[in-house]
Amino acid sequence: MSRLPVMSNKRVLMSSSSSENSQDLAPLQKKSRKDSDPPPKPQAAATVIMSKRPIATARPNVSKPIRRTGAATVATGPSRAGVLKPAMSTAAKSANVKPTTGAKVGGGTKRAPWDLKGKVCDMEEKIQNYQTRVKSVNQENEVLKGSMVQTRQRASEMEKELEKQRGQISAFQKQLEELSGVQEELEKVSMEKDTLQKSLCNLEGKYKIMETLRDSQEVELQTLKMKLSVQESSLARLQQTLRETEEEVQSLKETVSQQKDELYSGEMERRKLHNAIQELKGNIRVFCRVRPLVDGGLSKHIHLASDDKTSISLAKTEESHTGKGTDTQKNYNFSFDRVFGPQASQQDVFEEISLLVQSALDGYNVCCFAYGQTGSGKTYTMEGDEVHESRGVIPRAVQQIFKASDKLSSQGWEFTFTASFVEIYNETLRDLLYKGKADKRPEHEIRKSTNNELTVTNLTYQKVACEDQVLGLIALANQNRSTAQTAQNDRSSRSHSVFKLDIEGVNVGRDVKCKSALCLVDLAGSERMVKSQSQGDRFKEMTAINSSLSNLGIVITALANKESYVPYRNSKLTYLLQNCLGGNSKTLMFVNIAPEPDSFGETLNSLRFASKVNDCVIGTASANRK
Numbered sequence: 031m032s033r034l035p036v037m038s039n040k041r042v043l044m045s046s047s048s049s050e051n052s053q054d055l056a057p058l059q060k061k062s063r064k065d066s067d068p069p070p071k072p073q074a075a076a077t078v079i080m081s082k083r084p085i086a087t088a089r090p091n092v093s094k095p096i097r098r099t100g101a102a103t104v105a106t107g108p109s110r111a112g113v114l115k116p117a118m119s120t121a122a123k124s125a126n127v128k129p130t131t132g133a134k135v136g137g138g139t140k141r142a143p144w145d146l147k148g149k150v151c152d153m154e155e156k157i158q159n160y161q162t163r164v165k166s167v168n169q170e171n172e173v174l175k176g177s178m179v180q181t182r183q184r185a186s187e188m189e190k191e192l193e194k195q196r197g198q199i200s201a202f203q204k205q206l207e208e209l210s211g212v213q214e215e216l217e218k219v220s221m222e223k224d225t226l227q228k229s230l231c232n233l234e235g236k237y238k239i240m241e242t243l244r245d246s247q248e249v250e251l252q253t254l255k256m257k258l259s260v261q262e263s264s265l266a267r268l269q270q271t272l273r274e275t276e277e278e279v280q281s282l283k284e285t286v287s288q289q290k291d292e293l294y295s296g297e298m299e300r301r302k303l304h305n306a307i308q309e310l311k312g313n314i315r316v317f318c319r320v321r322p323l324v325d326g327g328l329s330k331h332i333h334l335a336s337d338d339k340t341s342i343s344l345a346k347t348e349e350s351h352t353g354k355g356t357d358t359q360k361n362y363n364f365s366f367d368r369v370f371g372p373q374a375s376q377q378d379v380f381e382e383i384s385l386l387v388q389s390a391l392d393g394y395n396v397c398c399f400a401y402g403q404t405g406s407g408k409t410y411t412m413e414g415d416e417v418h419e420s421r422g423v424i425p426r427a428v429q430q431i432f433k434a435s436d437k438l439s440s441q442g443w444e445f446t447f448t449a450s451f452v453e454i455y456n457e458t459l460r461d462l463l464y465k466g467k468a469d470k471r472p473e474h475e476i477r478k479s480t481n482n483e484l485t486v487t488n489l490t491y492q493k494v495a496c497e498d499q500v501l502g503l504i505a506l507a508n509q510n511r512s513t514a515q516t517a518q519n520d521r522s523s524r525s526h527s528v529f530k531l532d533i534e535g536v537n538v539g540r541d542v543k544c545k546s547a548l549c550l551v552d553l554a555g556s557e558r559m560v561k562s563q564s565q566g567d568r569f570k571e572m573t574a575i576n577s578s579l580s581n582l583g584i585v586i587t588a589l590a591n592k593e594s595y596v597p598y599r600n601s602k603l604t605y606l607l608q609n610c611l612g613g614n615s616k617t618l619m620f621v622n623i624a625p626e627p628d629s630f631g632e633t634l635n636s637l638r639f640a641s642k643v644n645d646c647v648i649g650t651a652s653a654n655r656k
């Protein structure tokens with residue numbers, strides 16, 4: 031103890047150059063120089079605590095936990111270790127200095143070897159220092175223990191937390207895995223969403239278009255509704271009108287059927303009256319027609335009364351046989367139903383016979399002859415020329431019949447017309463409508479059926495419906511005649527030609543039928559031959575003509591006298607015309623006259639024949655109705 035140097039305050043201050051030392055020395059300085067030194071900082075303890083650790087390690091009595099804590103502290107606080115370094119060195123210094131401190135103090139502030147008291151003082155200070163340090167180290171130890179417990183607690187908490195976190199992490203990982211699946215799904219879904227969005231966009235576009243469309247259609251609908259309502263009202267109006275019209279139509283139909291009945295009975299009445307008139311006019315009528323001279327005009331020997339259209343007279347001047355007296359003039363007067371002069375047109379002539387043609391359509395048989403010498407105008411009267419105005423009786427008659435049948439069709443009548451054209455030459459029948467080869471001409475016979483109908487075998491029966499067809503048939507007939515003409519001179523004048531139109535009418539609604547025939551006959555020339563001139567074929571022809579014409583006269587006379595026997599079969603002509611002559615028919619005879627003076631004799635003969643026929647009264651005709 032005596033060796034311990036006594037340190038003065040001054041020296042301590044001088045020797046502690048470092049701040050740590052000055053801090054370590056602070057309590058001592060406090061004690062010694064309270065007024066001059068600043069009070070020690072509270073951190074000083076902590077600083078001291080730090081620097082104590084190496085000291086603690088150096089001490090064997092320091093408990094293990096403390097050391098460990100120190101190590102832990104050192105380990106956990108590298109910065110603190112750095113801080114501790116100087117402290118350690120100070121501690122080491124102060125630990126190791128014991129023997130050297132004196133030397134060191136002595137080196138800088140070395141107490142004089144005599145200053146034992148000072149040295150003791152120093153030592154005491156040091157001890158005090160150490161004690162303070164121990165105390166603070168203990169305190170620190172306590173604190174560290176507490177903090178260690180806390181730290182352990184915290185560690186276990188942390189571990190728990192860690193476990194929890196791990197659990198959470200694995201849960202999160204699971205979730206993550208799930209989420210990655212979900213993400214794929216999400217991607218898919220998002221792709222789908224994109225697609226859907228695109229289609230949505232499309233649809234929206236379409237929707238907009240549709241909306242526009244809808245708007246326009248709504249407008250249209252509105253317009254249509256308006257139109258509909260207008261049309262509905264007009265429909266209702268029309269329906270009302272229709273109902274009224276239907277009622278009207280119904281009543282009109284009734285009226286029509288009533289009027290049809292009336293018309294039918296009126297038509298029947300007309301026929302009856304028409305027939306009565308014809309009968310009053312005579313069922314056989316004779317018209318005389320005088321042909322004009324070639325240069326027009328008329329011969330002096332023929333006289334036609336200007337005011338009377340029914341008489342004709344021929345005048346013949348005869349020279350006095352004695353030669354002394356004046357020439358005597360002999361007049362031959364004839365009267366007929368009608369006499370046509372040279373100026374009479376085809377139309378004038380036809381007008382007179384058109385009533386008979388109407389009778390043919392009404393169901394009566396009608397026969398029209400042209401009688402006269404060759405060149406008197408028979409063919410002109412019956413057929414006429416091709417010039418329209420010069421058309422003869424045949425084309426005009428068929429025209430009238432077709433027109434009248436058209437009118438009757440509105441009353442339910444349906445007509446069919448069949449034409450035939452026959453030539454009778456030398457008591458032989460020849461088909462004038464034949465179209466085949468000349469060398470294959472068939473022969474014809476007149477046949478009578480059980481129902482008294484006459485037909486000609488192998489004859490052409492041609493259905494006709496218009497005038498042109500009939501004109502065509504007339505042309506064909508003329509062609510057929512002219513071929514025969516070249517073979518035999520003037521044949522046509524020596525043959526009869528018979529145009530026949532068979533008329534059949536049906537009124538289906540009233541179940542009425544009618545059948546009749548219209549015969550238009552161009553007779554052979556009536557001229558008589560001087561017997562001496564007639565030889566061979568010519569004589570034969572003349573005989574045939576004479577016999578047939580005279581037989582026609584006989585038949586008509588027999589009919590007029592209502593004789594029981596009528597010699598129809600005596601000639602082909604009367605046999606063929608059997609049904610058109612007699613009680614059931616109307617007959618018209620044209621007597622054609624040539625005006626030339628040299629035809630006087632023939633003219634007289636013709637007029638005599640005709641007037642004989644004209645005197646006949648044929649029995650009352652009755653219509654062929656079934």
Ligand code: ADP
Nearest residue numbers: 320321322403404405406407408409410411523
């Ligand atoms: P038929 O047949 O009697 O032998 P046609 O009819 O051939 O006589 O007449 C002889 C000629 O006289 C013909 O050229 C004809 O054109 C003409 N003819 C006959 N009648 C008349 C008449 N009414 N008006 C004018 N010409 C007529």
Ligand code: MG
Nearest residue numbers: 408409522523
């Ligand atoms: Mg003729």
